[in-house]
Amino acid sequence: MxxxxxxWFKVLIHLGALLPLIWTFYLASIDQLGGDPVExxxxxxxxxAFNLLLLSxxxxxxxxxxxxxxxxxxxRLLGLYAFFYALVHFLSFIFFELQFxxxxxxxxxxxxxxxTVGFVALLILFSLALTSTRKSQITLGKKWQxxxxxxxxxxxxxxxxxxxxxKSDILQPVIYWVLLxxxxxxxxxxxxxxxxxRKKNLA
Amino acid sequence: MLIKVxxxxxxxxxxxxxxxxxxxxxxxxxxxxxxxxxxxxASPSAKAIDWFSKKEKVFETAPLTHNKAPSFSTDExxxxxxxxxxxxxxxxxGTSKSDPIENAQEFKVDPWSMTIEGLVENPITLxxxxxxxxxPLEERIYRLRCVEAWSxxxxxxxxxxxxxxxKAKPLGSAKYVAFETLYDPKQMPGQRSRFVGxxxxxxxxxxxxxxxxxxxxxxxxxxxxGKTLPAQNGAPIRLVVPWKYGFKSIKSVVKIKLTDRKPPTxxxxxxxxEYGFYANVNPKVDxxxxxxxxxxxxxxxxLFSQNRIPTLPFNGYEEVADLYKDLNLxxxx
Numbered sequence: 001m002x003x004x005x006x007x008w009f010k011v012l013i014h015l016g017a018l019l020p021l022i023w024t025f026y027l028a029s030i031d032q033l034g035g036d037p038v039e040x041x042x043x044x045x046x047x048x049a050f051n052l053l054l055l056s057x058x059x060x061x062x063x064x065x066x067x068x069x070x071x072x073x074x075x076r077l078l079g080l081y082a083f084f085y086a087l088v089h090f091l092s093f094i095f096f097e098l099q100f101x102x103x104x105x106x107x108x109x110x111x112x113x114x115x116t117v118g119f120v121a122l123l124i125l126f127s128l129a130l131t132s133t134r135k136s137q138i139t140l141g142k143k144w145q146x147x148x149x150x151x152x153x154x155x156x157x158x159x160x161x162x163x164x165x166x167k168s169d170i171l172q173p174v175i176y177w178v179l180l181x182x183x184x185x186x187x188x189x190x191x192x193x194x195x196x197x198r199k200k201n202l203a
Numbered sequence: 204m205l206i207k208v209x210x211x212x213x214x215x216x217x218x219x220x221x222x223x224x225x226x227x228x229x230x231x232x233x234x235x236x237x238x239x240x241x242x243x244x245a246s247p248s249a250k251a252i253d254w255f256s257k258k259e260k261v262f263e264t265a266p267l268t269h270n271k272a273p274s275f276s277t278d279e280x281x282x283x284x285x286x287x288x289x290x291x292x293x294x295x296x297g298t299s300k301s302d303p304i305e306n307a308q309e310f311k312v313d314p315w316s317m318t319i320e321g322l323v324e325n326p327i328t329l330x331x332x333x334x335x336x337x338x339p340l341e342e343r344i345y346r347l348r349c350v351e352a353w354s355x356x357x358x359x360x361x362x363x364x365x366x367x368x369x370k371a372k373p374l375g376s377a378k379y380v381a382f383e384t385l386y387d388p389k390q391m392p393g394q395r396s397r398f399v400g401x402x403x404x405x406x407x408x409x410x411x412x413x414x415x416x417x418x419x420x421x422x423x424x425x426x427x428x429g430k431t432l433p434a435q436n437g438a439p440i441r442l443v444v445p446w447k448y449g450f451k452s453i454k455s456v457v458k459i460k461l462t463d464r465k466p467p468t469x470x471x472x473x474x475x476x477e478y479g480f481y482a483n484v485n486p487k488v489d490x491x492x493x494x495x496x497x498x499x500x501x502x503x504x505x506l507f508s509q510n511r512i513p514t515l516p517f518n519g520y521e522e523v524a525d526l527y528k529d530l531n532l533x534x535x536x
Contacts, residue, residue, distance in 0.1 A: 036300065
């Protein structure tokens with residue numbers, strides 16, 4: 001991929017990530033987002049965050065498969081948008097669902113396992129977003145990769161958050177579990193190496 | 204001897220997409236999120252300018268004559284009709300709130316048959332016209348509190364269940380009333396496919412204690428907003444028990460059976476720790492996964508309308524508290 005093309009690709013990602021969000025907020029604000037705009041908004045931002053995270057996890061295996069090393073350059077952007085959507089999801093919960101009843105926020109995060117795991121995932125994505133710059137990569141050195149491997153845990157927590165939040169219609173969360181396990185499976189080698197290292201350390 | 208040599212282009216049995224999967228393709232795609240952007244565009248406002256979709260059959264409703272019943276009605280702001288008929292939990296037509304209005308338009312309710320049977324002196328069968336004409340219809344404006352912590356205010360048209368039960372004359376041995384929704388997989392996609400129907404075993408069943416069923420607030424509804432019920436709201440006849448979570452108010456009823464044993468109820472079978480037989484609205488007893496202390500009232504106004512209000516015991520219908528004075532409501536959720 002030429003540098004020129006890469007820029008267009010990035011512009012496309014920006015538009016693809018931002019326009020649906022703006023449009024959704026617009027529809028919600030004029031009460032045209034279904035019977036309960038709050039529910040629709042929470043669902044849209046949550047699913048979109050998950051979609052973007054899966055896409056960001058797909059970039060490096062895809063770059064390898066297609067032999068397009070330049071693809072890696074959009075991984076950070078997708079990851080940042082995943083965090084951004086997760087943050088909007090969380091803030092929407094506070095603003096529109098809890099409507100600023102702060103005493104409920106703490107209780108909900110502690111008492112409701114599906115909110116607990118979602119919140120932990122958000123914290124992980126936040127720490128990854130904070131350290132997503134080239135500068136952090138250099139300062140953290142080897143630790144940077146170790147830190148950013150936490151994204152896999154975040155993925156698992158998000159899939160849990162989703163499946164625990166539905167009443168009985170688990171088809172969609174199950175499909176997301178399959179997709180997540182698929183992108184994790186693409187990193188089988190990494191997991192093998194890690195397990196071997198642990199074994200060696202233990203022995 | 205005939206020797207069949209398959210051509211390379213022949214499709215073998217195992218390559219054919221299963222018909223169930225094929226017919227489910229929209230839902231499968233939808234559940235994968237592919238349609239989320241287009242679904243946004245298909246909001247009610249956008250539908251008016253949807254020139255490309257073919258003209259589909261529309262479920263028709265008809266005006267009903269009825270008397271007001273102010274002593275049973277709240278004067279809170281009504282939930283707009285458009286929202287009452289487009290935001291529904293009716294898993295027989297799909298699990299998303301917007302599925303029922305989309306999938307129930309071709310639902311046939313005439314002819315209909317609803318039976319009142321079991322421990323009664325006088326079993327009754329009501330046809331479609333009987334449902335609308337056997338009893339004087341009232342308008343009752345009730346609060347509806349969903350177990351998912353949202354609520355509406357809806358002007359129902361109907362008659363007290365007690366009138367119907369009195370006509371059937373319950374025997375002394377009758378202690379409970381069991382209800383059953385129509386089972387018709389041909390008409391109800393959720394009953395055809397577990398993927399569409401949210402993994403529920405159909406038909407949907409519900410139940411009440413006889414004294415709950417006989418309470419003057421308990422309504423059999425045949426309409427809302429002065430017209431016969433839209434399909435997605437449980438046409439042609441449904442139960443409305445305003446002091447209980449919405450899932451107790453079973454839709455499209457075909458059978459009412461009086462029994463001496465507590466009847467099984469659908470959500471209780473599915474998740475007994477989360478949904479009890481009583482399901483009385485109770486701000487002090489949380490759903491294991493979320494709080495029931497507050498609710499979001501769905502009225503007009505979009506995202507920025509402040510609509511979070513405290514949930515009241517028995518959904519504000521304190522007059523039913525007497526029914527439960529000997530009952531531990533925390534244990535009998």
